Amino acid sequence: MKNSTSLTGIALQKFKRNFWGVFSFCFLLGCVLLAIFAYALAPDNSRNANQMHLSIHSKNPGFTVKMLTIPNEVEEQNPLSVFFFGKENVDTEIPVSEFSMTSEGIEIIEYTPDGSGGLQKEYPLSLFPKAAAVNQIADTYISEKKFLLGTDKYGRDLLSRMLIGIRISLAIGFVAVFISLVIGVTMGAIAGYYGGKVDTAIMWLINVTWSIPTLLLVIAITLALGKGFWQVFIAVGLTMWVEVARVVRGQVMGVKQMQYVTAARALGFNDFRIIVKHILPNSMAPVIIISAANFAGAILIESGLSFLGIGAQPPIPSWGGIIKDHYAYIILGKPFLALIPGLAIMSLVTAFMLIGNALRDAMDVRG
Structure with a gap:
């Protein structure tokens, strides 16, 4: 296969030779797939993985317990909605240590953390619609549930919360970077192209925004817009566009002096x-690199906000919220x-930073 001689082709070939860049890209691709199929993969596919079992809170990874499920009637749910947003689960799940069949139903002893005998309860056959006889209750409605990453302080499956929480981290990155690109590229291009008073006004706005601590500005905007x-x-x-605008402004100021831009003006293009x-297609290489860093920064800021209690609100699972x-x-x-959530945040941020470094090396024309 003949190697491409275009700048894009050369950059792509250099990126492919960077082991950590390719590895990070594959890792992030896997994270995106996990986010898309989160509810399909999560052991607890209830909405926000919010099925609580207080009697089994804070259990170690690999913990196993028998679980009795008592179904409740609910309207049929759209499979597509269940796939993307989870199941509206109204079933009652009870961890049990022992159970036995009676003439009218099933008798259980609830699980207790210290291993002592829990409450003894009896449930009639009428509560289990799929069981035609008493001896079918155990086979249909009692299962052994394993928590691969253990349970949180409310007895929720930590693995499920982590899988669904990755959506928050990736979504905050995509949305924040998109907003920063739209505002930053627009403001930077206008300032760099027109110069003069327009440039002065936009640079004043950039410098004022730049001077405010990022976390403080995010908290102020969040409180103004409301928690959510x-x-x-x-x-x-809205806090990440200034760096993009400064870089785009500098790039545009250099590119607009090129001969092909002068030729475009001579041809009467607006x-x-x-x-x-x-101009912009020839100015975007540094912006792409900054976007990778901004993606990582957005994940860290969201985690910090959730840790402070003003990020994604419960019961929505967020890695920062889990740490909090x-x-x-x-x-x-x-x-x-x-x-576990701390290592997940670290891995995701590191992957974006490694991709940014790989893109920087690949787009370096001096290399």
């Missing part, structure tokens, strides 16, 4: 076409409850 899922995305995006068709709920467990003998 989308409010955090918008707040993070300013919008010159900027969009001729369990950071005290580091000294209480259950460090995995905070370390």
